[in-house]
Amino acid sequence: MICFFEKIGKKTLASFSKLGRATFFLIQVIKACLSVFLRPKLLLAQLYSIGVLSFMIITISGLFVGMVLGLQGFYILSDFGAEETLGLMVAASLVRELGPVISALLFAGRAGSALTAEIGLMKTTEQLSGMEMMAVDPIKRVIAPRFLAGFISMPILTTLFSSIGVIGGQIVGVIILGVDEGSYWSQMQANIDFQGDIINGVIKSIVFGVVISWIALFEGYDTIPTSEGVSRATTRTVVNSAFAILGLDFILTALMFGDI
Amino acid sequence: MQNTKIQDTLVGLFVASGIVAFFFMAMQISNLSPFSHEKVYTLKAHFENSGGLKVKSPVSIAGVRIGRVRKISVDKDSYDSVVEMDINSEYILPDDTTASIFTAGLLGEQYISLEPGGSNEMIKPNGVIDITQSAIVMEEMIGQFLFKDPSQE
Known part of the structure; x- marks a missing residue:
């Protein structure tokens, strides 16, 4: 019986101390971010491996998500004779919800896992301690450029995802299914608000970018330095990022669009 | 050296495409009109x-x-x-x-x-x-x- 309570206590303490370590880690990284501007080459290399290499998966999924929205939306809206609002439906769902959330999930799978594995392996092979021995701060040299790159890439990838999704919806709705092109765009333009919808979507994506990079980098930095530890940390990154994205999305939506 | 040049160009294209997409959203989707x-x-x-x-x-x-x-x-x-x-x-x-x-x-x-x-x-x-x-x-x-x-x- 006591053993049972001991287990609960251990788990609670462990998760709280992890949360504390993660918070200190985030503060250190944010402090170190300024020094990245002294060496922009580091940031550029990370923008390439985090942003540019995620470009393909984001644009192709955006195209297909938009096409599916156009197809499904057309079948449902045509029951009510409201095919003209297809553009609004596609754009509103992409800009507000699907764009930020799906591109964040893809980003966590594509870039977040890679970040954790990279940092975790650096720790396992004692490269990070090696840097410290040479009086190079690994947080400044390794972590901060990756964090900034995630922070910058995420909104870019999200806007790309949403824009290409709207074009995908147009390909299916207008070109294949024959919705009038004028009403596709005009219904969209009349009802999508720049500040209310687009800016809020971009804010969501910035929040997701920070959270994913934070989780991925911390899991890598905090990993148990064995091969099994790295594999577990990579799994945890994807799972925790997915939880964080979906949970935060609900909270952000409630704050932005709801009247809570 | 050649390699980093390609990398720089690709990063530049990536950021530029993000900006273009943002303007596309502002102008074409939300019609941020005058x-x-x-x-x-x-x-x-x-x-x-x-x-x-x-x-x-x-x-x-x-x-x-x-x-x-x-x-x-x-x-x-x-x-x-x-x-x-x-x-x-x-x-x-x-x-x-x-x-x-x-x-x-x-x-x-x-x-x-x-x-x-x-x-x-x-x-x-x-x-x-x-x-x-x-x-x-x-x-x-x-x-x-x-x-x-x-x-x-």
Whole structure:
């Protein structure tokens, strides 16, 4: 019986101390971010491996998500004779919800896992301690450029995802299914608000970018330095990022669009 | 050296495509048009019932949109609905203009339609439109239809 309570206590303490370590880690990284501007080459290399290499998966999924929205939306809206609002439906769902959330999930799978594995392996092979021995701060040299790159890439990838999704919806709705092109765009333009919808979507994506990079980098930095530890940390990154994205999305939506 | 050059170019293209996509969203999707920067003036109208009218609903003359609803509130004395609308300052209306609330289509959104009269006096900014016609509430119409006394016809 006591053993049972001991287990609960251990788990609670462990998760709280992890949360504390993660918070200190985030503060250190944010402090170190300024020094990245002294060496922009580091940031550029990370923008390439985090942003540019995620470009393909984001644009192709955006195209297909938009096409599916156009197809499904057309079948449902045509029951009510409201095919003209297809553009609004596609754009509103992409800009507000699907764009930020799906591109964040893809980003966590594509870039977040890679970040954790990279940092975790650096720790396992004692490269990070090696840097410290040479009086190079690994947080400044390794972590901060990756964090900034995630922070910058995420909104870019999200806007790309949403824009290409709207074009995908147009390909299916207008070109294949024959919705009038004028009403596709005009219904969209009349009802999508720049500040209310687009800016809020971009804010969501910035929040997701920070959270994913934070989780991925911390899991890598905090990993148990064995091969099994790295594999577990990579799994945890994807799972925790997915939880964080979906949970935060609900909270952000409630704050932005709801009247809570 | 050649390699980093390609990398730099690709990063540049990536950031530029993000900016292009953002402008595409602003201009093409949300139509961040000069309309919001145009000069507008405010008119008020009292309606007995403003139905499903919402903030940002269109205000139109002869089917052409010339403004948007800015605010809807209840008059504390008469319990009427007070609708404030922003009208594009290009359009000046005579003071016997009629404001009616119509529905676009059977299930569509409600909008205010203005019909200018023949008066020579114009409404000043922040003026009030006196002649109004309320929204048609479907339940009231059905109620009247159901409980109409057939012997009166």
